[in-house]
Amino acid sequence: MNKTILIVEDQEDNRRIMRDLLTSGGFAVREAVNGIDGVKAAAEHRPDLILMDVQLPGIDGYEATRRIKAMPEMQQTPIIIVTSYALSGDDQKAYAAGGDDYVAKPFSPRRLLEKVRGYLA
Amino acid sequence: MRHPDRSNPDKKMASISRRFSYGLIGVATLLLTTFAAVAIFLNIQRSERELMSRLDNAIRLAQTSLPTPIWNLDRKIIRDFVEALFLEDAVVYTRITTGREIMAFKVRGQSLVANLTADAVLPAGIEAEFLIKSAPIRFEGNPIGEIQIVLSRKSLREKTRRQIYGIIALAFLLIAAIWITSIIITRRYIALPLLMLQQSASRIAYGDLDTFVDLSGGGEIGSLAQNLDAMRGSIKRLFEALRQSKAELEDHSRMLEQNVADRTRELAQTVEELHALVEVSRTVSSTLDIETVLARIVRHAVQLSKTDAGTLYEVDLAEQVFTPRINYGLSDAYIEVLRRAGPRPGDESAVSRALMKREPFQIPDLSKSTTYPLNHVKAAGYRALLAVPLMRDKRLIGGLVVRRKKPGVFESPVIELLQAFAAQSVIAIDNARLFREIEAKGRELARANRHKSEFLANMSHELRTPLNAILGYTELILDEIYGAVPDKIGEILERLEHNGRHLLNLINDVLDLSKIEAGQLELALDDYAMADVVHSVVTAVEGLAAEKNLPLTVTMPASLSPGRGDSQRIAQVLMNLLGNAVKFTDSGHIDVNVEESGGQFTVAVSDTGCGLAAADREHIFNEFHQVDGSSTREKGGTGLGLAIAKRIVEMHGGQIGVDSIAGEGSTFRFSVPVRVAEQGGPG
Numbered sequence: 001m002n003k004t005i006l007i008v009e010d011q012e013d014n015r016r017i018m019r020d021l022l023t024s025g026g027f028a029v030r031e032a033v034n035g036i037d038g039v040k041a042a043a044e045h046r047p048d049l050i051l052m053d054v055q056l057p058g059i060d061g062y063e064a065t066r067r068i069k070a071m072p073e074m075q076q077t078p079i080i081i082v083t084s085y086a087l088s089g090d091d092q093k094a095y096a097a098g099g100d101d102y103v104a105k106p107f108s109p110r111r112l113l114e115k116v117r118g119y120l121a
Numbered sequence: 122m123r124h125p126d127r128s129n130p131d132k133k134m135a136s137i138s139r140r141f142s143y144g145l146i147g148v149a150t151l152l153l154t155t156f157a158a159v160a161i162f163l164n165i166q167r168s169e170r171e172l173m174s175r176l177d178n179a180i181r182l183a184q185t186s187l188p189t190p191i192w193n194l195d196r197k198i199i200r201d202f203v204e205a206l207f208l209e210d211a212v213v214y215t216r217i218t219t220g221r222e223i224m225a226f227k228v229r230g231q232s233l234v235a236n237l238t239a240d241a242v243l244p245a246g247i248e249a250e251f252l253i254k255s256a257p258i259r260f261e262g263n264p265i266g267e268i269q270i271v272l273s274r275k276s277l278r279e280k281t282r283r284q285i286y287g288i289i290a291l292a293f294l295l296i297a298a299i300w301i302t303s304i305i306i307t308r309r310y311i312a313l314p315l316l317m318l319q320q321s322a323s324r325i326a327y328g329d330l331d332t333f334v335d336l337s338g339g340g341e342i343g344s345l346a347q348n349l350d351a352m353r354g355s356i357k358r359l360f361e362a363l364r365q366s367k368a369e370l371e372d373h374s375r376m377l378e379q380n381v382a383d384r385t386r387e388l389a390q391t392v393e394e395l396h397a398l399v400e401v402s403r404t405v406s407s408t409l410d411i412e413t414v415l416a417r418i419v420r421h422a423v424q425l426s427k428t429d430a431g432t433l434y435e436v437d438l439a440e441q442v443f444t445p446r447i448n449y450g451l452s453d454a455y456i457e458v459l460r461r462a463g464p465r466p467g468d469e470s471a472v473s474r475a476l477m478k479r480e481p482f483q484i485p486d487l488s489k490s491t492t493y494p495l496n497h498v499k500a501a502g503y504r505a506l507l508a509v510p511l512m513r514d515k516r517l518i519g520g521l522v523v524r525r526k527k528p529g530v531f532e533s534p535v536i537e538l539l540q541a542f543a544a545q546s547v548i549a550i551d552n553a554r555l556f557r558e559i560e561a562k563g564r565e566l567a568r569a570n571r572h573k574s575e576f577l578a579n580m581s582h583e584l585r586t587p588l589n590a591i592l593g594y595t596e597l598i599l600d601e602i603y604g605a606v607p608d609k610i611g612e613i614l615e616r617l618e619h620n621g622r623h624l625l626n627l628i629n630d631v632l633d634l635s636k637i638e639a640g641q642l643e644l645a646l647d648d649y650a651m652a653d654v655v656h657s658v659v660t661a662v663e664g665l666a667a668e669k670n671l672p673l674t675v676t677m678p679a680s681l682s683p684g685r686g687d688s689q690r691i692a693q694v695l696m697n698l699l700g701n702a703v704k705f706t707d708s709g710h711i712d713v714n715v716e717e718s719g720g721q722f723t724v725a726v727s728d729t730g731c732g733l734a735a736a737d738r739e740h741i742f743n744e745f746h747q748v749d750g751s752s753t754r755e756k757g758g759t760g761l762g763l764a765i766a767k768r769i770v771e772m773h774g775g776q777i778g779v780d781s782i783a784g785e786g787s788t789f790r791f792s793v794p795v796r797v798a799e800q801g802g803p804g
Contacts, residue, residue, distance in 0.1 A: 013590035017597060024602040084582060092645060106589040106625055109596045 002028040003120045006047035008038030008064060009082070010056050014105075018051060021109045022116065035059035042068045042077075049119055050079045051112075052099070062097035069098035078119045082107065145303040146296055153292040161285045168277045172211060172252055176272050179206055180256045183217070183268045188260040191219055199225045206270065213251070214243075214271035217258075224266065229273075243271070250274055314342040321349055330357035394538055397421040401545050411553035415447040415546060419521070422542040423449045426507070426535045428523040432459065433511075433546060434472055435519045441466050443473075446519070458497050468494050472520035475508035479517070481536045483507040486528040504528040507536065509543045513551060521546060574639030581632035585625065592621045630761035634744065637768045644772055646797055649688035651681045651722050655715055658695045665703045666711060677715040684722060686797040690769045694777075697762040698726040698789045706730035709786070721775070723792040733781040741779060742767040766791070773797050 005027045009015045019029050030045050032038040035056045042050060050068065054061035061081055068074050081094040081102040094102035100119070103112055183202065190198040203215050203225045213229040214237070228237060237243070243253060252272040257264040314335075321334040334350035401421055404414050415433055423431040430450030434443040443466065445459045464470030467477070469492040475482035484490050484506045487499050498506070503524040511519040521543045595618045598606060606614065636642040659675055666673045702711045709729025716723045733741060744764040763777075770777045775793035 011586060011590075013587075014593070017590065017593035020597055020602055024597075084585075106585065106592050109593055110600060 002026060003048040004028040004030060004045060005116065006030045006032065006038070006041055006045065006050045008032045008035070008041075008050065008056065008061065009053040010034060011053070014053070017109060018112070021113055025113050025117070027116070027120075033057075035061065035064035038064045039067045042074055043071060046073065047077065049116060050077060051082055051116075052079050053082050053084075054094075055084050062093060062099075065094075065097040065099050080115065080119075146300050149296055149299045150292075153295055157285075157288045157292050160288050161281070164284050164288075165281055168281050172272055172274070172277050175209065175211065176252055176254050176270060179209070179212070179270055180254055180268065183270075184256060184258055187217065187258050187268065188265060191217070191224060191258055191266045192260045194224075196224065203227050209272075210276045211272040211274075212270060213273040214269070216269045217266060218269075219266035243269075311342070314346070318342065318346055318349060321346070321353070325349070325353050325356060330360060394425050397425055398541055398545065401542070402548075404549075411549060412447070414549040414553070416449070418542050418546050418549065419447045419449040422521060422539055423523055425538055426523050426525075426531070428505075428507070428525040429503070431521065431523040433519060433521050434464070436466060436476060436517055438466060438517065443520070450524075455497075455501060462495070462497065464495060470495055471506040471508035472522050476510045476517050476520055479510055479512065481507065481509045481540060483531045483536070485530045488528070498524065502526050505531070507531045507539060509536070509539045511543050511547050511550075513547050518547065518550065571639060574635045574641070577631055577635035578639065578641070581628045581635070584628050585632075588621060588625055588628065592618060592625065595621065627761075630765060633765050634761055634768070637765065637772075642772075644687040644690065644797070646685060646687060646799060649684050649686065649691075651684050651691075651715060651717075651724075652677060654688050654692045654695065655713065655724070658692050658699055659713065661696065662699045662703055665700075669703060669707065671703060671706055671708075672710040673713070674710065675713045675715070677713075678717065681715070681717050681722070682795050684793075684795050686773050686793060687769075691773070691793065694766040694769050694791060695724060695726070697766045698724075698791070701762065701789070702726050702728035702730065702787075706786075717795065720795050721792045722795055723790060725788055725790040727786065727788040729786040732783040732785050732787050733779065734783045738779055738781060742777065 005022050007015055007018050007022075007029060009018065009031070010033050015031055015033075019031065022029050030041055030047055032041040035058045038050075038052065038056070039059075041047075052061045052065055056064065059067075065079050065081060068077070068079065078100040079098065081097070081099040083091075083094065083102055083104050091102050101115065103115065183206075186202055187199065189195075190202070199217055203217065204227075206212050206215050207227060207229065214227070216226045217224040223240065247253070250273065252274060253269070254272075255267055255269040258266040258268055317335050321332070324332055330353055334346050334353060398421075401414070401418050404417050419431045419433050423429070428450075431448070432445045432451070433447040435446045436443050443464050445456060445463055448456050448459070451459070464472050466473055471482050471484055471493075484493060487493055487504050487506065493499070503526055505525040505528050506522060507525075508520050508522040510517055511521060521539060523539065595614050597603065599611060599614050599618070633642070655675060655677060659673065663673060699711070699713065706728040707730070711729075712725075712727045714725045714727070716725075742763045744761055767777050770791045770793060773793040774797060775791060777789070777791040779787055779789050781787035
């Protein structure tokens with residue numbers, strides 16, 4: 001059975017790039033377009049890994065990560081935070097919110113796939 | 122100090138006369154004793170001679186008177202003769218013998234010979250006490266008898282003793298008389314005048330120069346007294362001269378003291394004024410709260426001009442109003458009166474006149490002014506007014522008025538003082554206005570700058586989002602996720618990706634810089650190892666260097682202190698320098714040198730590239746500056762890298778610089794503290 005990855009991303013093109021990338025890599029993909037939906041989808045589908053954008057309408061990616069990590073059944077699920085600004089401090093914020101890893105935009109799809117495979121091997 | 126002789130003048134006097142008397146008595150005693158001794162000796166000799174002659178006379182008398190009676194054996198006459206002899210006190214023994222027969226014999230009692238019998242022989246050894254003489258009595262040349270007479274020396278000795286006593290008594294009497302006389306004489310003629318002289322000298326010594334020295338004495342003492350009196354006169358004249366000089370000196374000194382006191386007072390006043398002015402100007406330059414400054418100015422103006430109240434008016438010539446801006450020494454009610462019915466431009470009030478004349482104007486006595494319009498000022502008890510105009514660049518901006526309840530002219534120092542305060546007020550008002558303007562400008566600028574930075578940050582984000590999509594899709598296509606890609610298209614896609622990345626770098630740099638400028642960039646301080654930072658950066662550029670066939674060497678101490686700072690940002694700086702080195706070097710080599718000293722890491726990147734001209738070295742760290750436009754395009758730089766690197770290094774509290782010779786190469790060097798202190802955030 002294919003591993004399921006939840007993509008929380010409001011921007012359609014980014015969503016599609018990740019979807020195409022991950023599908024081609026053999027993963028099942030679930031999508032959410034904002035923080036609230038992301039938290040709901042995580043609770044409902046219990047994905048094996050979550051790619052979480054930071055800048056989201058409503059609650060941001062850090063807050064969504066905190067809420068998901070607060071669920072007992074999701075504590076072991078890796079969350080990779082995708083930051084918009086490649087600036088200092090973002091990595092700390094990502095880890096502080098409970099994220100397991102982070103990728104800065106613009107990310108290389110190739111590298112992202114490697115990272116995801118690393119977690120789900 | 123007391124004069125030693127003054128303590129007991131009698132003693133002194135006694136000592137003089139006594140010494141004199143002792144001398145005199147000594148001499149007199151010696152003389153008298155000698156005289157007495159000689160007299161006594163002579164007297165004794167004379168008595169002896171007298172006694173002897175008396176004895177001789179008695180013998181001769183007997184030799185003359187007795188031959189006949191003896192011849193006649195007239196015993197009665199002989200006895201009478203013996204009795205007659207005994208009338209003489211000194212006769213103690215008489216014996217008249219004729220052959221064997223004793224004709225007459227008599228001894229006087231109470232003597233050594235008294236117990237002798239008539240026929241006894243005179244004992245031997247009595248000659249010391251008695252004078253003994255025997256003589257024959259002759260009748261017609263034939264001895265018929267003998268007479269022996271003994272005279273006692275006793276009575277003679279008594280007499281002599283009495284005489285000696287008399288002489289001694291006389292000598293004593295004489296000595297006493299001489300003594301007393303000498304004492305009287307020395308006292309009267311030597312000691313007393315000397316004592317008086319001494320007392321005069323003492324008086325002079327103790328400063329009594331007015332009592333004349335007694336000149337009654339004559340002789341040496343008299344001339345001594347004259348000299349002393351002359352000396353007293355000289356000293357007195359000297360003293361008077363001295364006293365006069367002293368008095369003059371004291372007068373001078375008093376005058377001087379008065380002058381000093383006056384000057385001191387003036388100086389104190391001046392100092393106080395200066396102090397106030399300094400305080401005011403310090404307040405003017407340090408306090409931008411215009412109300413505080415002006416209140417202080419008005420207060421000092423009133424206090425230092427010794428007036429009772431003051432007001433600083435603002436004038437609006439267009440509106441024809443004076444506004445009492447700052448008041449001192451006035452009640453709120455009176456300030457309200459001033460506000461409603463105060464002076465107006467063009468009227469006869471002091472402030473109005475001062476502004477019209479553009480110079481200080483005073484009314485020394487309001488009660489004598491018929492034209493003064495403000496009755497409430499008079500009613501409040503003010504009698505004298507002084508007003509000075511406040512002018513900025515010959516433009517009237519207000520007036521400063523002080524009011525005094527005591528009438529009188531304001532002297533020029535007070536007027537000058539008030540003018541100084543007026544000038545300070547103008548500066549204060551100007552400063553406040555300038556500050557308000559600058560503050561407004563500053564706020565405007567800050568706002569504009571923030572807008573700019575925010576705009577840039579937002580724009581770069583907005584630009585990046587679609588760019589991310591373009592790059593993402595390009596990579597996915599190139600990775601043939603959407604199917605096989607013909608070589609030709611693949612080649613174009615790679616160029617598309619390359620340009621896209623350049624654009625992205627530009628946008629990232631702009632974003633970084635704008636965040637730094639907007640103060641939004643904060644250093645994420647953490648512990649790091651400089652060796653790791655250097656290795657990671659070198660690893661990242663090694664490929665590029667190898668492609669251009671440029672050897673890249675790293676020189677670094679085996680151990681470096683653990684660093685604290687924003688390692689990602691430090692890596693960004695090094696990446697920039699190393700990237701540039703590779704970019705601008707076509708042949709030769711690139712060296713990275715890391716050192717640690719004095720609590721600083723220094724990282725130098727040397728290349729053998731085109732180098733920099735001196736003019737470029739100054740601007741190389743400015744935004745969007747590159748050696749020339751063409752190289753920017755060729756080398757794909759953004760022109761922001763060094764500007765960002767400089768800011769990052771400075772945020773760490775470090776420095777960045779470059780040494781370069783055009784055509785030979787460059788060495789970029791930056792240093793950062795090994796341990797960056799917390800809150801080393803952006804300035």
